[in-house]
Amino acid sequence: xxxxxxxxxxxxxxxxxxxxxxxxxxxxxxxxxxxxxxxxxxxxxxxxxxxxxxxxxxxxxxxxxxxxxxxxxxxxxxxxxxxxxxxxxxxxxxxxxxxxxxxxx
Amino acid sequence: xxxxxxxxxxxxxxxxxxxxxxxxxxxxxxxxxxxxxxxxxxxxxxxxxxxxxxxxxxxxxxxxxxxxxxxxxxxxxxxxxxxxxxxxxxxxxxxxxxxxxxxxxxxxxxxxxxxxxxxxxxxxxxxxxxxxxxxxxxxxxxxxxxxxxxxxxxxxxxxxxxxxxxxxxxxxxxxxxxxxxxxxxxxxxxxxxxxxxxxxxxxxxxxxxxxxxxxxxxxxxxxxxxxxxxxxxxxxxxxxxxxxxxxxxxxxxxxxxxxxxxxxxxxxxxxxxxxxxxxxxxxxxxxxxxxxxxxxxxxxxxxxxxxxxxxxxxxxxxxxxxxxxxxxxxxxxxxxxxxxxxxxxxxxxxxxxxxx
Numbered sequence: 001x002x003x004x005x006x007x008x009x010x011x012x013x014x015x016x017x018x019x020x021x022x023x024x025x026x027x028x029x030x031x032x033x034x035x036x037x038x039x040x041x042x043x044x045x046x047x048x049x050x051x052x053x054x055x056x057x058x059x060x061x062x063x064x065x066x067x068x069x070x071x072x073x074x075x076x077x078x079x080x081x082x083x084x085x086x087x088x089x090x091x092x093x094x095x096x097x098x099x100x101x102x103x104x105x
Numbered sequence: 106x107x108x109x110x111x112x113x114x115x116x117x118x119x120x121x122x123x124x125x126x127x128x129x130x131x132x133x134x135x136x137x138x139x140x141x142x143x144x145x146x147x148x149x150x151x152x153x154x155x156x157x158x159x160x161x162x163x164x165x166x167x168x169x170x171x172x173x174x175x176x177x178x179x180x181x182x183x184x185x186x187x188x189x190x191x192x193x194x195x196x197x198x199x200x201x202x203x204x205x206x207x208x209x210x211x212x213x214x215x216x217x218x219x220x221x222x223x224x225x226x227x228x229x230x231x232x233x234x235x236x237x238x239x240x241x242x243x244x245x246x247x248x249x250x251x252x253x254x255x256x257x258x259x260x261x262x263x264x265x266x267x268x269x270x271x272x273x274x275x276x277x278x279x280x281x282x283x284x285x286x287x288x289x290x291x292x293x294x295x296x297x298x299x300x301x302x303x304x305x306x307x308x309x310x311x312x313x314x315x316x317x318x319x320x321x322x323x324x325x326x327x328x329x330x331x332x333x334x335x336x337x338x339x340x341x342x343x344x345x346x347x348x349x350x351x352x353x354x355x356x357x358x359x360x361x362x363x364x365x366x367x368x369x370x371x372x373x374x375x376x377x378x379x380x381x382x383x384x385x386x387x388x389x390x391x392x393x394x395x396x397x398x399x400x401x402x403x404x405x406x407x408x409x410x411x412x413x414x415x416x417x418x419x420x421x422x423x424x425x426x427x428x429x430x431x432x433x434x435x436x437x438x439x440x441x442x443x444x445x446x447x448x449x450x451x452x453x454x455x456x457x458x459x460x461x
Contacts, residue, residue, distance in 0.1 A: 001382065001383055001384075002379075002382040002383065004340075004379060004382075004383070005337060005340075006337065006338075006340040006341040006344065007341050007344070007383060008341060008344055008345050008348055008380070008383060008384065009341050009342060009344075009345040011345070011349065
């Protein structure tokens, strides 16, 4: 392979028709709040672990909706519940995180 | 929708293209990339169709590349353009025809800016006078050179010696048309068919016997995008855009690509070699790439000119498969002979994409 000093970037296109969403549907069944998230990021902004570890509930949920692998970001969660307090959609984020950990373990 | 309504809407996407008396300005880069294209355009317009096309060696760049690379402010580009208009005015012309799509977009943007801000136009007029004691009238009509070929496509079809047909099967050639972004995406009313239904190249292809391919990324950028290519750190992004287009058109098996922009044919042509070198993938038949032609080169082939006189040997992707399909006669040994049989020397050929 010739090195030109630059190369093809992997496409960032997400083909939702090829995404496996069985586990995400199970998540929505167990915690319906997963479907009402509007991705505002209030949970991420208020997260005390986020500043130190990059933990972001918004990113995790977005990744799951796109069928992407969830990294071990959620392991940094201390279950403090601040995100539950600030969520404008009233999602039980603590239960959401625990359910994600259980289903995607 | 009733037919009259459709026709009325479509009429809004048309533009007036005068039949004669054009002032022509060349591109900064096209003569390096595709050296016979502009020569072929002037030959077709002046000698074949007998129209009045005037050009002067005194014209300069329009400043478009520097403007889009953020190295000069728009006012500087405006003053350069004002001087071009002054040259046109001094020559006694009112119809302005740039060869370059970036120039075309630049002129359209500047004329529109002056319409919105007359005080800016007055300042540029003053700057031009202070700089070189010149005055100008704004062009009455602005058309890209592909608009002119589109306008005369019927006459070219009548004079055609070859059609865009596969002589072996009798089927129309499958052509991808790619229109430069600055043609109608910025000012839809300035292009034939607007931004949604640009018809300038499709009209040529259909008139000359070919079949236009519609594919998902048809209106995607070729990948050049100025900053994406000129800044080496971004060059992979440029390449990735081109790759996306080729991946999208691949299932439709195009026989050729025709473009009307200086950058698009260059990148669609050269990046095929880079993609082949990096991934081993080619998009044509039997390890070839898909030949990429300018509309002047395509018109030249249709009118029966020798492909080597059209400069097709300077393309990265081999054009021979297309020539064979069209039934164009050519001498393979004369491929690298230039004007007056001057030896152009044989280039080193790539291994991942088939070339001759």
